[in-house]
Amino acid sequence: MEKRMNYGWHLFALNLIACLIAPSDQASAPCALREYKTGLVCVCNATYCDYLDDPTPNEEYLFTVVSSTKSGLRFETTNGLFNLYKKYYILDYDQRLDGTMQASTRSVQIEVDREKRLQNITxxxxxxxxxxxxxxxxxxxxxxxxxxxxxxxxxxxxxxxxxxxxxxxxxxxxxxxxxxxxxxxxxxxxxxxxxxxxxxxxxxxxxxxxxxxxxxxxxxxxxxxxxxxxxxxxxxxxxxxxxxxxxxxxxxxxxxxxxxxxxxxxxxxxxxxxxxxxxxxxxxxxxxxxxxxxxxxxxxxxxxxxxxxxxxxxxxxxxxxxxxxxxxxxxxxxxxxxxxxxxxxxxxxxxxxxxxxxxxxxxxxxxxxxxxxxxxxxxxxxxxxxxxxxxxxxxxxxxxxxxxxxxxxxxxxxxxxxxxxxxxxxxxxxxxxxxxxxxxxxxxxxxxxxxxxxxxxxxxxxxxxxxxKFIPEGSVRIAAERTNVNVDTVAFLRPDSSVALVIFNSGYASVDVHITDSYRGSILFLIPPKSIHTVLYK
Structure with missing residues (x-):
């Protein structure tokens, strides 16, 4: 039933880290991937398990995207700058290996309105x-x-x-x-x-x-x-x-x-x-x-x-x-x-x-x-x-x-x-x-x-x-309107006044994402098919 993945040198390095670094020595640690016929899992044992420290950026001009994809990313983090009009690509493993990017056929605009506040999170x-x-x-x-x-x-x-x-x-x-x-x-x-x-x-x-x-x-x-x-x-x-x-x-x-x-x-x-x-x-x-x-x-x-x-x-x-x-x-x-x-x-x-x-x-x-x-x-x-x-x-x-x-x-x-x-x-x-x-x-x-x-x-x-992980107790949902029904989203203002925006692409195509926040400005990046992302910023 089980078979090992062949993702090249970067996966070998990832698994080597998984074997050498004990979780007591660091909180952040990558997923040790294993492939089954039905998909990918992250393996934990007595000496190793994957973790992720809080990746929320400290600077107001930065944002962080945490990504998981069908192709193998698990809480992968990518950082970017507000109002810098270029794409910050969130890539899957195959795209990383050959250095290419699948052109997007869809796009979505997401408008975040912090003034419109809804329910609290327990x-x-x-x-x-x-x-x-x-x-x-x-x-x-x-x-x-x-x-x-x-x-x-x-x-x-x-x-x-x-x-x-x-x-x-x-x-x-x-x-x-x-x-x-x-x-x-x-x-x-x-x-x-x-x-x-x-x-x-x-x-x-x-x-x-x-x-x-x-x-x-x-x-x-x-x-x-x-x-x-x-x-x-x-x-x-x-x-x-x-x-x-x-x-x-x-x-x-x-x-x-x-x-x-x-x-x-x-x-x-x-x-x-x-x-x-x-x-x-x-x-x-x-x-x-x-x-x-x-x-x-x-x-x-x-x-x-x-x-x-x-x-x-x-x-x-x-x-x-x-x-x-x-x-x-x-x-x-x-x-x-x-x-x-x-x-x-x-x-x-x-x-x-x-x-x-x-x-x-x-x-x-x-x-x-x-x-x-x-x-x-x-x-x-x-x-x-x-x-x-x-x-x-x-x-x-x-x-x-x-x-x-x-x-x-x-x-x-x-x-x-x-x-x-x-x-x-x-x-x-x-x-x-x-x-x-x-x-x-x-x-x-x-x-x-x-x-x-x-x-x-x-x-x-x-x-x-x-x-x-990113919407703690005391967070408040804020409005997040989207223009593409194939990409779903929800946004929250957290107790520390930072924003967490979850974006879900269930389709089979990459999507250009353009987020606007009246307090911070614009974010542009591309998300791959079959993926979930959480965007974090002050």
Whole structure:
């Protein structure tokens, strides 16, 4: 399956650097490329992984372009001058080798307007599931640290958000919850300490914080299912809802979990009202993993009378996210909740959306809820590829096409007032698991569990990084109008008053890019086909 690339002397030099320079000696380090039949990955092992220090130029007359391409660039940096009317070429490897440049057949003008300001950014992140914890525990500590830093350090892709399950989820070795026994135990007498699996997860997250120096890590949690005895069908999955006599118990369960995590030294930023509530109501024949069904009316009652008041007794500032399900639910979910319990929405500080059917259901479904609750934080809280019948339900090593899907989705969400994005598992094995119901999918990093000594950063990782690394918490979206629909873009004013502009060329032709900023002037350069770029300037 694997074959080595033949890019000439420059790739040989790059790989030589990868072997000789330890990451502890420098933060910036180039990608160690490897080619598979399906594309290019960056290889990390215990002694080497690629990083990039903040490339934002210090001088006002300079700009920096960070580029990733299908042909092999990964966070390649190029510097240029404002108002110098020549092209600064962003080249792929083949063009570098023969010294030629493919003539552009398209052009785009992008006007950046700093005065028109839109939504604030809460951040970006990934999920730390039981499967992630299991994989990390099998890898050398040095390689674990590389993964932590690759995602959460400033020289990685700068994540600051994290999602984790309350108890078990589908990405685990088995279905599980706290207090499975004794049954009918409303006092939760067997839920007095954390499960060893979660103690391990907490230990790993603390290590992540230590080695990555992540600032303000915000952890969001969600429960997939209660213990079966609380449910109408007494099973992990299928048509099963919470029995009314356990509404209070299920709220107490959440509070107990929050207290135990806080006592362990990892306070939680936010919880949701549950993961994909329609799975246990409308899709019980399709979903094989643990789930808890809710209708919006039932969830409104539970939130209004139980979860909301109980959480607020101790955690007055904790965010509660509503829905945590697909876009199409937004057209009716919150309206029905409000109709059932008018005060239920008052407990919600955020709205969480899963991306799995976004190519079919457009942002207008979100707008319905957004109009009623314009002040809530809106984030995409779960995303991965491989879940559809027409997609390969496994990692595709080096798939640029899957990276492009992420780029399109990030752009669409950010252009429609989303405040952040949390991806699904940060790392999975070669199968796309482990997963106890074989619900395999892709991930931004794939661990080689056969040799146990290396991991592969996918194009998905870099596609996300073009946003998360350069658009930190506290950034504000500003207007960026373009003249070519084949080139997409979004712009942000960052907390340090610098600008980050992401440009995505999904076409098969090079494009002349002309950026104008009323504060700084003009930038001209050419971008290659199938490429993502982040432009940075003061």
């Amino acid at each position: 951040g970006f992140g990934g999920s730390f599931t039981g499967s992630v914890s299991y994989i990390l525990d099998k890898l050398p500590q040095e390689l674990q640290d590389h993964l932590y830093k690759s995602f959460y350090s400033s020289s990685g892709i700068g994540f600051n958000l994290m999602r984790t399950p309350i108890g078990g989820c589908d990405f685990d070795l088995e279905a599980w919850a706290y207090n499975e026994l004794p049954e009918n135990d409303t006092a939760l007498s067997n839920f007095t300490k954390l499960d060893p699996r979660e103690e391990k997860r907490i230990e790993q997250i603390k290590r992540l914080k230590l080695v990555s120096n992540v600032e303000n890590l915000r952890i969001k949690a969600a429960a997939w299912s209660s213990p079966p005895w609380m449910k109408t069908n007494n099973a992990w999955t299928g048509l099963g809802r919470l029995k009314k006599e356990y509404y209070r118990t299920w709220a107490d369960y959440h509070l107990r979990w929050l207290e135990l995590w806080e006592d362990s030294g990892l306070p939680i930023w936010a919880i949701s009202t549950g993961n994909e509530p329609l799975n246990g109501v409308a899709f019980m024949k399709l979903v094989k993993f643990m789930s808890l069904g809710w209708t919006p009316n039932q969830q409104a009652v539970w939130l209004s009378e139980n979860l909301g008041p109980i959480i607020r007794t101790k955690y007055k500032d904790m965010l509660i996210f509503g829905n945590d399900d697909q876009r199409y639910t937004y057209a009716f979910w919150f309206k029905q909740m409000k109709a059932s319990r008018s005060d239920s929405l008052d407990y919600l500080g955020g709205l969480a959306v899963h991306w799995y059917w976004d190519e079919i259901f457009k942002p207008k479904f979100i707008e319905v809820a957004r109009k009623e609750m314009p002040d809530r934080i809106l984030i995409s809280s779960e995303s991965c590829i491989g879940d559809k019948p027409w997609q390969k339900a496994a990692p595709v090593l080096g798939s640029w096409e899957r990276g492009e899907k992420y780029a399109r989705a990030f752009l669409q969400d950010l252009q429609n007032d989303f405040n952040g994005w949390i991806d699904w598992n940060i790392v999975l094995d070669e199968e796309g698991g482990p997963n106890y119901v074989k619900n395999f999918v892709d991930a931004p990093v794939i661990a080689n569990m056969t040799n146990g000594i290396e991991v592969y950063k996918q194009p998905i990782f870099y596609a996300m990084g073009h946003f998360s």
